[in-house]
Amino acid sequence: MDKAYFPLTVATGHSFCNRENIRAQLLSNIGQVQPTLLSAPRRYGKTSLVEQVLQYDIPRSPLKNHFSHSIELLMAHDLESVQHIILSGIGRxxxxxxxxxxxxxxxxxxxxxxMRPEYTMDIKGPRVALSPKVSLQSITEGLMRLDQMAQQEGVTVTLAMDEFQQIATIRQHAEIEAAIRAAVQHSTRVSYIFTGSNRHLLDIMFENASRPFFGQCERITLERISEDKYRPFILTAANNRWGKQIDGDTLDRILQLTRCHPYYINALCHRLWRHPEPVLAVDVASEWAYLTHQESDNISSHVGRLAASQRAVIIALAVAPDANLTGKKFLQRARLAASSCAQAAKALKSADIIYQQKDGAWALLDPLMEVVLSDNSTQW
Ligand SMILES: Nc1ncnc2c1ncn2[C@@H]1O[C@H](COP(=O)(O)OP(=O)(O)OP(=O)(O)O)[C@@H](O)[C@H]1O
Ligand SMILES: [Mg+2]
Structure with a gap:
């Protein structure tokens, strides 16, 4: 058996399920040097998707002499740290x-x-250390020099910047965005993929006409992986684990409890796939109860920090999803006035706490939050 079928961190290779259309779209954007913004709620699979494309799809594509690398801006907190992260990527x-x-x-x-380039070696392999002085100009110049190098060496490059929304939280964000944009818009050989999870910040950065990145990228929004893609994937994983398939009820239960949220599919199946015998629906229920118990304190403290009207909306949605959040029935259930309900719903959408299902109804994005809140609501 291979435990890595359901990793709790980045999934690639045989642990990666589907996303075929978006992978093809990303590959085509890379081929055309078209910058892409890939956005999705937390833990939907942004990093996995980019890694799958960089590590598996590009080497199997007609793109030859292509070099790719991902940098992560999660810890960026000022100009110096942004410069350091970007130049480390360029150096790699x-x-x-x-x-x-x-x-x-x-x-x-x-x-x-x-930039005083010097060869060095670390556990990830060769790298060129670049040490210019801290300035916005150094970011633009480093990226433009990378493009020039790619042209002259006859190669193409992908540079992925994960958690790009962090830049919007930095004091000099407008100047830093402009410095990166200056290189992106003139790039001929370096393709950029920007990923991020905070819809509110990404909208401000990419959809606001006064910001440098407005109109620069093709935006791709990642949805959940559909049930019909997960079914064969999970059945294959079961076959590889136990030499047998799991029964239909068990599979339905996995998909239904997790609502096909990629992180929760993996969190649940990671535990289930440790069982020595093919799992049954009863095992799914008990492992899900374990996860709920584990997460319940975190979820309660997260919910406790929300405004009262937002708590009212999510508690009502945990009991039953609803397509019309300003309709009479929902307002009665949430015990809110239409204006405060609309305002709360807007904040919850932008924070990716609620999302619109395929059937049009609004529901909680986190399936465990839904369980914890609907269990609690029976006590009120
Ligand atoms: N296509 C996929 N196939 C199988 N598992 C996946 C897929 N995409 C994501 N996962 C799983 O979902 C979880 C979240 O994935 P990942 O870390 O890539 O998401 P993310 O959107 O980058 O998360 P974060 O917002 O925390 O950065 C991981 O457990 C990962 O293994
Ligand atoms: Mg990620």
Whole structure:
């Protein structure tokens, strides 16, 4: 059996389920040097998708002499840290494009003359350390030099920037966004993928006409993986684990409890796939109850920090999803006036706490939050 079928961290290779259309779209954008913004709620699979494309799809595609790398901006908190993260990514790519050699060093000094390039090696492999002074100009220049290097070396490059929304929270965000944009818009060989999970911040960064990234990227929004894609995937994983398939009820129960939320499918199946015998619906129920118990304190404290009107909306939605959040029936259930309900719903949508299901009804995005709140609501 392979436990890694349902990892709790990034899924790639045989643990990666579907997303075929978006993978093809990303690959095509990379081929055309079209910058992409990939957005989705937390734990829907953004990082996994990008890694799958970079590690598996690109090497199997007609793209030749292509180099890719992902950087993560989660910890970025000021200009210096953003510069450091971006230049480390550029340095990693430079070290791969031009492996260490005397003549390569001369070339590198030409490309990154003002940045004192030096070859180094770390556990992830070769890297070029770049140490310019801290400035917005260094970010633009580093990215433009990477593009120039790619042109002259006859290669193409993908640079993925994960958790890109963090930049919007930094004091100098407008200037930093402009510095990155300046390189992105002139890029001929470097394709950019920006990913992020805070819809509110991403909308401000990418949909606001006064911001540098307005109109720069093709936006792709990641939805949940559909039931019909998960069914064969889980059945194959069962077959590989136990040499048998699990029965239809058990599979239905997994899909129904997790609502096909990728993280919760993995959290639940990760535990189930440790069972020595093919699991039954009763095992699914008990493992789900375990997860609920584990998460219940976190969920309660998260919900406790929300405004009272937002709590009223999510408690009502945990009991029953509803398509019309300003309709009479829902307002009665939430015990709210139409205006405060509308305001609360807007904040909950933008924080990705509620989402619209395929049938049009609004529901809680986190299936465990739904269980915890609907269980509690029976006590009121
Ligand atoms: N296509 C997929 N197939 C199988 N599992 C997946 C897939 N996408 C994501 N997962 C699983 O879902 C969980 C979340 O994935 P991932 O970390 O890629 O999401 P994310 O959107 O980047 O999350 P975060 O918002 O925390 O950065 C992980 O357990 C991962 O293994
Ligand atoms: Mg991620």
């Amino acid at each position: 790519l430079a070290g791969n494009i031009l492996p260490f050699h005397k003549s390569a060093m001369i070339k590198l000094q030409g490309y990154f003359s003002a």
